Amino acid sequence: MLRELSPLKQWALMSPSLCALETSDRNYTWAELNDLVAKVANHLNQQGLEAGDVLTSVGKNSIEQIIIFLACLELGVTCALTMPQTRAELDNKLDTLYLSKSKQRVWINVECQELSAISNIRYGETVEPQEVSAYQPDNLASIVFTSGSTGTPKAVTHTSRQHLASASGLLEPFSYQQGDTWLLSLPMYHVSGLAIVYRWLYSGAIIKVGTGDLATDILGVSHASLVATQLKRLLDDKVCLSLSHVLLGGSHVPLALSQQAAKQGIETWLGYGMTEAASTVTAKRIDEHYSAGKVLPNRELKLEGQRIYIGGETLASGYYRKGKLTPLVENGWFDSKDLGEWVSDELKIIGRADNQFISGGENVHCEEIEAALMQVPDISQAIVVPIADAEFGHRPVAVCIFTHALEKCEIEAYLQQRLVKFKWPIAYYSMPETLLQSGIKVSRKSVKEWLASQI
Structure with a gap:
């Protein structure tokens, strides 16, 4: 050869x-x-x-x-x-x-x-x-x-x-x-x-x-x-x-x-x-x-x-x-x-496909919510995690990197023109430094594990 x-x-x-x-x-x-x-x-x-x-x-x-x-x-x-x-x-x-x-x-x-x-x-x-x-x-x-x-x-x-x-x-x-x-x-x-x-x-x-x-x-x-x-x-x-x-x-x-x-x-x-x-x-x-x-x-x-x-x-x-x-x-x-x-x-x-969840009978994609959140001033990164909910099946929760602190109502004011209301996160958490290790992207699996310890 x-x-x-x-x-x-x-x-x-x-x-x-x-x-x-x-x-x-x-x-x-x-x-x-x-x-x-x-x-x-x-x-x-x-x-x-x-x-x-x-x-x-x-x-x-x-x-x-x-x-x-x-x-x-x-x-x-x-x-x-x-x-x-x-x-x-x-x-x-x-x-x-x-x-x-x-x-x-x-x-x-x-x-x-x-x-x-x-x-x-x-x-x-x-x-x-x-x-x-x-x-x-x-x-x-x-x-x-x-x-x-x-x-x-x-x-x-x-x-x-x-x-x-x-x-x-x-x-x-x-x-x-x-x-x-x-x-x-x-x-x-x-x-x-x-x-x-x-x-x-x-x-x-x-x-x-x-x-x-x-x-x-x-x-x-x-x-x-x-x-x-x-x-x-x-x-x-x-x-x-x-x-x-x-x-x-x-x-x-x-x-x-x-x-x-x-x-x-x-x-x-x-x-x-x-x-x-x-x-x-x-x-x-x-x-x-x-x-x-x-x-x-x-x-x-x-x-x-x-x-x-x-x-x-x-x-x-x-x-x-x-x-x-x-x-x-x-x-x-x-x-x-x-x-x-x-x-x-x-x-x-x-x-x-495995980041899709059902909320109130509707298919919801985590990335769609994340893209909307990334357009909010003072949010530089967002990971959305579905959590179990007795009424809706699952509801989204967001873990974000904030450049400045935001109230939930301030975020929702921006989401009004971008997402239907049932896709809005029901809670927001600040991303802990321990999850910011990769330099490329935050591990969704790690965010889920961390969030489970907080709820």
């Missing part, structure tokens, strides 16, 4: 002296990065890692994590990315991946004595870079865990070909090219963060790994993936931005925020996607028409009733468990369990 050069090696040959990677300490050209990755790959190989193995990488974004991931691609090793967590949670994931504890290959990139005890792979470099050539675009490249609606972790597994199909499809309408810099602002253990890495590898542009301080990290970059509250804070604080493009996610995006960004020359885009589809499926530049945009190249999407099914070249190879893959598609289509409708040729998301 003919070996195909990895994207890293291709750029090292075509653009060796161009900047590839920025950190707070130094920058790397494609040639320098290629040499560093080769040395780390050799070091991993000397520790027994070889093509077909799975390495679990535990930690937050860092230069070492990117290098480890790129080294795994060169070795033909699948990299399973996961966040810092408790030992019990990590053991659960490791049990999903490996046939036995003796087969586990774990690199811990976080200061935690409990987790460090199971780390058996070290980060390091050999003296000289030796040629490593086990990369194939159809090797299993990444595993990202998703709990879906059940809360049970699923190990979603993609090849580089699938990731690159996702990247190329988004970058047809969304410009990102050599000379541009995309901040790795989302964690690689989420598919949205890993998608930034593959857009970088596809385009040959620059990626920046920051320190975790967004106000500092954002300086000098042209592209970023943010949630609406992050962008609003940057604009309101008058941070000196060189941004030209921002891909927004996590919640409803107010048109006023997009207009505020446009005054500084920033294009704001939003999209709809999921882990199984290697991130973004539809996207658009934000305008006055509320939708999730058009289906991107290399993807397919159909509605059966209102149920959204996804197809195309970006779908994962399957769910990984102990060396075997379980397909996630039936007849070529993946059931997203999301509900939507077409508005002209754009997709409008109604909500999750």
Whole structure:
């Protein structure tokens, strides 16, 4: 079988002296990065890692994590990315991946004595870079865990070909090219963060790994993936931005925020996607028409009733468990369990099928209420949870991030023109700081558990 050069090696040959990677300490050209990755790959190989193995990488974004991931691609090793967590949670994931504890290959990139005890792979470099050539675009490249609606972790597994199909499809309408810099602002253990890495590898542009301080990290970059509250804070604080493009996610995006960004020359885009589809499926530049945009190249999407099914070249190879893959598609289509409708040729998301509840005999979608609440001044985020009610079956309760305290009657004054009354939340709670951990979006499951402890 003919070996195909990895994207890293291709750029090292075509653009060796161009900047590839920025950190707070130094920058790397494609040639320098290629040499560093080769040395780390050799070091991993000397520790027994070889093509077909799975390495679990535990930690937050860092230069070492990117290098480890790129080294795994060169070795033909699948990299399973996961966040810092408790030992019990990590053991659960490791049990999903490996046939036995003796087969586990774990690199811990976080200061935690409990987790460090199971780390058996070290980060390091050999003296000289030796040629490593086990990369194939159809090797299993990444595993990202998703709990879906059940809360049970699923190990979603993609090849580089699938990731690159996702990247190329988004970058047809969304410009990102050599000379541009995309901040790795989302964690690689989420598919949205890993998608930034593959857009970088596809385009040959620059990626920046920051320190975790967004106000500092954002300086000098042209592209970023943010949630609406992050962008609003940057604009309101008058941070000196060189941004030209921002891909927004996590919640409803107010048109006023997009207009505020446009005054500084920033294009704001939003999209709809999921882990199984290697991130973004539809996207658009934000305008006055509320939708999730058009289906991107290399993807397919159909509605059966209102149920959204996804197809195309970006779908994962399957769910990984102990060396075997379980397909996630039936007849070529993946059931997203999301509900939507077409508005002209754009997709409008109604909500999750499992976020629908019945109140007084009527179907109600949590996301519809949340979108209305997000238009209320002084509410920057909202999660709606149905609670049992003897008369109506269920009634909605809202947990919100308030920029200023609001009375219930003030909120309802805004909802009058946007929602019929039976959809109005019967109570409002302020979101506790403990739930604001992800940086992408608040876990609906965590909100439900917290709310149950309050009622």
